[in-house]
Amino acid sequence: MLSVERYNLILELIKQKKNIRLNEIVEELKISEATARRDLNFLEAKKKIKRVHGGAVLVDTKEEDIDYKKLINIEEKEIIAKKAIEHIEDGQTIYLDAGSTTGAMIKYLSKFKDLKVVTNGYHYINDLLKLKNIEVYILGGKLKEKTGAIVGVTALLMLKNFNFDISFLGTNGVDKDGYSTPDPEEVIVKSEAVKRGKKVFFLCDHTKFFNKTFINFAKLNDGVLISDTNIPEELENK
Structure with a gap:
């Protein structure tokens, strides 16, 4: 699975649940915990989510950056x-x-x-x-x-x-x-x-x-x- 596909799937999961635990991402996407952490770090850097203990929550932004x-x-x-x-x-x-x-x-x-x-x-x-x-x-x-x-x-x-x-x-x-x-x-x-x-x-x-x-x-x-x-x-x- 491409990284872009994972980002989109993770965002969809968080939108549905409003918050998600790391182990849920691992189970849903069938990926390693290390990969899930990297993806969450990327999405947080792009200000799409906020990392919390054990998982992440959705950040409501007005507009995404061009990258x-x-x-x-x-x-x-x-x-x-x-x-x-x-x-x-x-x-x-x-x-x-x-x-x-x-x-x-x-x-x-x-x-x-x-x-x-x-x-x-x-x-x-x-x-x-x-x-x-x-x-x-x-x-x-x-x-x-x-x-x-x-x-x-x-x-x-x-x-x-x-x-x-x-x-x-x-x-x-x-x-x-x-x-x-x-x-x-x-x-x-x-x-x-x-x-x-x-x-x-x-x-x-x-x-x-x-x-x-x-x-x-x-x-x-x-x-x-x-x-x-x-x-x-x-x-x-x-």
Whole structure:
């Protein structure tokens, strides 16, 4: 079993029970006590759980950091990324949001010619610069260290100067009221990126269906949802 799979299974167990003992993890996952301890140490370092004597309890965090996001739902993100690039054509200008799902698209952009890519994803600059076929523009503004996103009014003002053939955005949740995120400073950037795109695609794996976080940045009919699985009728663009 891959370590990422174990992390997800441990988190699911803790979510169900609210707290869990080390021996329960060993029995449920059929792993050694040493492996269980290492996994719990990793999850605690990522502030997903809190270690207590003999086990762990769940920590309710508003938003995971980018390093953790890259580790979870990897297969789902690959499916979404491959679907998303089908909408890109040579010579286009695209916006890539700072999310880990949009980041999964980057390695597939090498197949296109003369792309211009604008992003607020600080963590993805090095990956983008390795692609010799594109021009890369990064927004300036406040760096949100936890997620690697550049946010706030300064980023918004810069974003207003661009026009995109396609805007690709991630989301923390989607329900009947639209797409949402925990951070108000990120909302103003996401909302403007939606306005600047001729076409807009929201990239969202099935685990975020019917989740509602702090503030909405777009309505369902502002773009098309791309996911790793069939999209529930309640979440379709109508």
